[in-house]
Amino acid sequence: MxxxxxxxxxxxxxxxxxxxxxxxxxxxxxxxxxxxxxxxxxxxxxxxxxxxxxxxxxxxxxxxxxxxxxxxxxxxxxxxxxxxxxxxxxxxxxxEGGADAASFVFADGKMEALGTARWPDLFPQARVAFAGQGSLLLEIPPGSAPEAALSTSQAAGFGRFSRVSES
Amino acid sequence: METPVTGSEILLESLKRENVEVVFGLPGGAVLPLYDALYSAGIRHLLVRHEQAAGFAADGYARVTGKPGVCLVTSGPGATNLITALTSAQMDSIPIVALTGQVPQSLIGKDGFQEADTIGISLPCTKQSFLVRSAAEIPRVIHRAFQTAVSGRPGPVLVDLPKSALLEKTTPHYPHNESGAQGTLRRREWDQEEIECAAAMILESRRAVLYAGGGTIHSEAWPELSELAELSQIPVTTTLMGLGAFPSCHPLSLGMLGMHGSYSTNMAVCESDLLIAVGARFDDRVTGRLKDFAAEARKIQIDVDPSEAGKNVRVDLALIGDAKEALRAIIAALKRGRPSAARDRRAWLDRIDGWRREHPLQYDKSADSVKPQFVIETISRHVDEDAIIAVDVGQHQMWAAQFYDFYQPRTWLSSSGLGSMGYGFPAAMGAQLAFPDRQTIAIVGDGGFQMTLNDLATAAQYRVPVKIVVLNNRALGMVRQWQEIFFEKRYCDIDLNFAPDFAKLAESYGIRGRKVEHQKDVDGAVREMLSDRNPCLIDFWVDPAENVYPIVPPGASLAEMIVEPPRVQIEDEEEVLDDLWTV
Incomplete structure (x- = not known):
């Protein structure tokens, strides 16, 4: 770093x-x-x-x-x-939020508003950064996420994050 | 095919491959197989009288050599008794490898006899803990333990050894690095742009101060520290951990800063416009009230541990990596940028000299009663430059830090971060084992010494020629001082008048002891002690009313230090002293 x-x-x-x-x-x-x-x-x-x-x-x-x-x-x-x-x-x-180009979406498995099974449909180019116990962290290449998908995920209460740093 | 050997034998062979010369320990049930193998292993073992002393002795050995100290104890109480020493080593970043026995694997978690959750207990006070599950794991785990202890920011590593693994036989496979893992694995995260920035900040500054901590010693950066100081004419202050990193007699030396730093040092830090922290962590005893600490100064922090960057104090530039390499890079940048980086700091140095003249460290030298500061100065005057000084915690520790002249690094042993009483004497024994021919003096208080004096037996048994100087004020002196100054003289439970005659106690262990009650006898006693080739003890009955000054009150800024005792005319000293003991 x-x-x-x-x-x-x-x-x-x-x-x-x-x-x-x-x-x-x-x-x-x-x-x-x-x-x-x-x-x-x-x-x-x-x-x-x-x-x-x-x-x-x-x-x-x-x-x-x-x-x-x-x-x-x-x-x-x-x-x-x-x-x-x-x-x-x-x-x-x-x-959470952070930079404009937020490129990670975190889905809390306890939320039932949107089944995690639908994520590949919403963000077809996304990479799974973490998955466990129903939670999901998706890395979305910048500019690849359809606005509608982001709106849908936000409306469902899922978090949009941007990476600050990594080792 | 090689003949299978026991886990105990594999362990001892692994220690040899890590160049271990001496182990400090105390046997018990869970480690009996290991002690059986030790019987003929050719590794020196020092039998201590309490496991805490094993940990402190390993710590002392590590501080003077830079190599990991090794201690070995049994399971349960043996391991729990070690925890204070490990915590102290963790706070001061001292490489120790602690080997603890454990009940057999099948009994772990079943509350077996002398079972303790050693790994669980040790988590917050070690850099890493390993539970060995089989004999085959031992070579890899031991190698990694030694590597971890010295790499990056050093620290204690614990290896928990179930008896079953010590008894199990297997054919060992040792890691390839057979010369041992010792030697700092240096780390660097900065880039040249940051180094140039540091150099520019130094050149722009007019009132710079170098603030060197224990990391300067761990990374062996003292030559570079001196070079940078001299090149740039920047005065150097050290923390308690950093004492010895810069010679006390150097014209640019400011001595120690902080709660008991001298007036001139603390004022220099307060008035500085650039503070360069080298392997120092802005400890609360150093900074006083945080928001006022070097408030006008830009700050550069050099530290191998990234989590120290800006942990307590906001810094302008953090160079994460080995201090020696960072200082070398800055020196090179300064030399490239400007042949003479000294700039005009004469006015700054003159101003510091003025503060020094205004309020020097002082005490009453004409008294008949023994002044503890005088004892320290006398020792300092008579010892060799490479003498090793180990201290406990309290007033005597601060007087030693103030009045002893340091010439070399790795000569000062102090439980600085944790502040563990009882440290000094066993740490001195550990250091003496590393360097049998160097003068090694434990300067202790009567309070701390009573916590580990049972190891007089160890010094006597092995003829460890450590010299023990007890500055005996018949009290928990630093607590008394705080009660006097900050708690309106409500002296509560600080009276240690009920104590053994330390000189006679030493004699009972077969160690020469002497009691000194008058200042005029100090010099002769110190010289006689230093000429003795055996362990010996001097019990100096020092003035119990003496306090450590300056002192920064808790929560105050460095500039608000109390420089000297209030000037009150004492008409009847006896009455005052009686008052101390009757409350």
């Missing part, structure tokens, strides 16, 4: 007064529950209140998807803390 010197690092001067927004983290770990437990403990210690979490066991790895509210000034630290944790293979994080 590259940073530019023009960027400042650290707690925002506004601190906790910044509006909290929704964040989505996907984390791949070694196939070791100790690493998994360590991550959950990090979330606890850093005061992250997870509103949605999904896990998946892949071949040789575990994958965690977590959604939570947080202040923008804190996310860089949490991301860096996770990416430097031993046993973490890959971590990416996304901000």
């Amino acid at each position: 590259r940073r530019k010197f023009s960027t400042t690092f650290g707690p925002s001067k506004l601190g906790k007064k910044d509006a909290a927004v929704k964040w989505l983290f996907t984390i791949d770990t070694e196939e070791d529950l100790i690493v998994f437990c360590r991550l959950i403990n990090i979330f606890r210690r850093k005061g992250v209140k997870i509103s949605w979490m999904s896990t998946a066991a892949l071949s040789g790895a575990y994958r965690i998807l977590a959604v939570f509210q947080g202040h923008p000034g804190e996310m860089d630290h949490i991301f860096n803390f996770i990416r430097r944790t031993e046993g973490v293979l890959h971590v990416a994080y996304y901000q």
